[in-house]
Amino acid sequence: MPQRIVRTFVMALGLIGLPAAALAGGHAIALHGEPKYGPDFEHFDYVNPDAPKGGAVRLSALGTFDSLHPYILRGVPAQGLSQVFDSLTENSADEPFTEYGLIAETIEVDPEGYWVRFDLRPEARFHDGEPITVDDVIWTFETLREHGHPSLRSYYRDVERVERTGERQVTFHFAGNENAELPLIVGQMPVLPEHWWADREFDRTTLDKPLGSGPYRVAEVRQGRHIVYERVEDYWAADLPVNRGRHNFDRIRYDYYRDADVALEAFRAGEYDFRPENIARNWANAYDFAAVREGRVQREEIAHEIPTGMQGFFINTRRDRFSDPRVREALSLAFDFEWTNRNLFHDGYTRTRSYFSNSELASDGPPSAEELEILEPYRDQLPEALFESAFEPPSTEGDRGLRRNLRQAAALLREAGWVVEDGRLVHGETGERMRFEVLLDNASFERVALPWRRNLERLGMEVSVRTVDTSQYQSRMDEFDFDITVQLIGQSLSPGNEQRNYWSCAAAETPGSRNYAGICDEVVDALIERIIHAPDRDTLVAATRALDRVLLHGHYVVPHWHLPAFRLAYWDKFDRPETSPKYALGFDTWWYDEERAAEL
Structure with a gap:
């Protein structure tokens, strides 16, 4: 399943009877206290708002893939597809669970907890230029609940119905008010283009390049071997506060390796650029090679506060x-x-x-x-x-x-x-x-x-x-x-x-x-x-x-x-913000450094 949906599962929570301020509407909703960032915030604290755009990064994945459809049970979807699809809201990575408007410009929650209402931004667009509409939101929800991955169907089961309540306004009604997480969960739902799916079967795998509205689109696919994403230059949400300083690479490529040892050797040979290391033996012994000794490959441990499960x-x-x-x-x-x-x-x-x-x-x-x-x-x-x-x-x-x-x-x-x-x-x-x-x-x-x-x-x-x-x-x-x-x-x-x-x-x-x-x-x-x-x-x-x-x-x-830190090795062609997010790696805040890359 795509990273965005998995994160939805991991970050969900359920509380009732909270003070009204805990679910205040407007630009954001938080389940515990007030949102950290006010309505006039310009960017998250863990980004560099002036990060340069450009360059390419090569990443690795293990195994294979046979689908570009991440929202159904069938098939193995390619890595990185979550970057193609925007959702109603975007969570911050330095708060336990707060959602800020993305496709949704404003959010209103029923004080008694029976519904949540989103007003869509008029400028929100799919990559083909078509506007994101209330009909797309309603169609996405109903389709995911009927034909989507079984976990999604279970996850949305407490949503009773969804309806248009204005030209650009959509309201989700809940079966009860016992689960105050639902406004935030619904906000994390990706919004898919109804018109693109009109002549396609949603419950079948596909290698057609998907139409989305996110910061990247699929540029190149070789089934089971690699997938390349390119940054959408006219991305409609690039300057929103939730995105400023993020999504900085022009191209992101995932190369697939059948074996973890082969993937490690490929990194040492410079075949890809960035490697989270999850094997302690490798971290201790496998990085004593010339590029590390000469500083061309950097090794770093970044502490985090993520529950390790x-x-x-x-x-x-x-x-x-x-x-x-x-x-x-x-x-x-x-x-x-x-x-x-x-x-x-x-x-x-x-x-x-x-x-x-x-x-x-x-x-x-x-x-x-x-x-x-x-x-x-x-x-x-x-x-x-x-x-x-x-x-x-x-x-x-x-x-x-x-x-x-x-x-x-x-x-x-x-x-x-x-x-x-x-x-x-x-x-x-x-x-x-x-x-x-x-x-x-x-x-x-x-x-x-x-x-x-x-x-x-x-x-x-x-x-x-x-x-x-x-x-x-x-x-x-x-x-x-x-x-x-x-x-x-x-x-x-x-x-x-x-x-x-x-x-x-x-x-x-x-x-x-x-x-x-x-x-x-x-x-x-x-x-x-x-x-x-x-x-x-x-x-x-x-x-x-x-x-x-x-x-x-x-x-x-x-x-x-478990280990409460990220162990990273990367070729020294990147830079990153001084502040790291507490609850994520935040690689989407890094950027390509042309001077360092030239030295390599």
């Missing part, structure tokens, strides 16, 4: 063999994070202990009084340990580390009915062999999965590790056709609606949702609704921490690690 081995509980939490806990006990961090990552990571890591939303220590009040009605459905202390992932530090953990894992498996016969772990009643596949789409994770497999085999399990291409992997994820896989669920500072897509019973049965673990638990569902309907920030935090504890004690994921 949960990365780990996600266990598909739709599989009968994984339905017992004792089995899932045994799998976790066999993962040796300390060995992995020391031998593979040069001790470069912190162990993840929460689904909301790197934020105040993460559970820590024994439950607070507020958390206990939320959890107490479900005590007979939850493990007692949840009420006594914080969740701690298994550690191999100390006396007999891994051996001790494997003994505990074996005991849990016996309790769950699994026994070892002739060195094989089988179910005592059915005789079924414990065998499963760890499915990957990135070969770099094989070095993490293979040592884990060795530990699991010591328990008598039969485990295979398989890496497949991007298209096959995406298809299998969409249909939940896997046993265990590596995934990352990111989080925002203000969780809300998107939690349904991650953990709810409804999402567990919806192809294409992000409930990879197949979680279906009435306690989890109830806590999600508690988060969405939280009346204030304190209640939101308590409810989120309660949900975090329940998910952790469910052992749905073998937690991995």
Whole structure:
């Protein structure tokens, strides 16, 4: 899915009963307090408003793509397509969740929370010169809800209807007023051209260059190999405050590489310009080459305040063999994070202990009084340990580390009915062999999965590790056709609606949702609704921490690690603002430096 839509999922939140000022209309709406930037603001603080335009940047992507249509389940869309489409509003990257007018000039929210109204800018245009109209907004919403990606359909389910209420005014009506995130969520909806789609089938993939209204258009496509975007010189919104100092490159090219190691070598050879480094081993060892030593390639770590969420081995509980939490806990006990961090990552990571890591939303220590009040009605459905202390992932530090953990894992498996016969772990009643596949789409994770497999085999399990291409992997994820896989669920500072897509019973049965673990638990569902309907920030935090504890004690994921900074390597042909945004990398605020590029 495109970055803009994913960001919508990640940054969503749900609160009711906030002071009217928290949803003040006009140029912007914020869910917590007032917008940082007033109606007369000229640009965001983390941009250089005088950044020069020009130059080109080459980026990399892994795998392949077969579609230029990012809003449906079918196909694998190309990287960067979000730059083609504008939305009603644009969020700032230095506030938890505030939306400023983009296609919408003004925003008005019903004081009672039953509707949001947008007045469209008269100058808003698609790339073919056609104006963006109320009809386009209405058509986009109805089409996305009927034919769009299943996650979008779920996301907009609380919007009852949309109607024209003026020549350039559109109003979205909500089924209730319990979810105050909806005005902001609706604002993040891309607006698509109805006339361009008139003779096309929306629910089918396409390699036609899409018509949008954003800062870039697709200039060149070679399916599965590369895609090039060019800056729209007469972009209608270039001088709006939300865009000033952004979108500075004339051309952006994504080259696709089948393998992460090949992509790294291509960067070292100068085949592309900018590389976020996500592998600690590479960061420690792979950048000792001439261009780095001579200063032609820069390495930098930029700290951020983004909640790092949960990365780990996600266990598909739709599989009968994984339905017992004792089995899932045994799998976790066999993962040796300390060995992995020391031998593979040069001790470069912190162990993840929460689904909301790197934020105040993460559970820590024994439950607070507020958390206990939320959890107490479900005590007979939850493990007692949840009420006594914080969740701690298994550690191999100390006396007999891994051996001790494997003994505990074996005991849990016996309790769950699994026994070892002739060195094989089988179910005592059915005789079924414990065998499963760890499915990957990135070969770099094989070095993490293979040592884990060795530990699991010591328990008598039969485990295979398989890496497949991007298209096959995406298809299998969409249909939940896997046993265990590596995934990352990111989080925002203000969780809300998107939690349904991650953990709810409804999402567990919806192809294409992000409930990879197949979680279906009435306690989890109830806590999600508690988060969405939280009346204030304190209640939101308590409810989120309660949900975090329940998910952790469910052992749905073998937690991995996180790093609260961006690790970047780039050829020294760019410059960037002195201030970085708190909640994003902000690469769209960088610019091409002709003098540095000439020196290269």
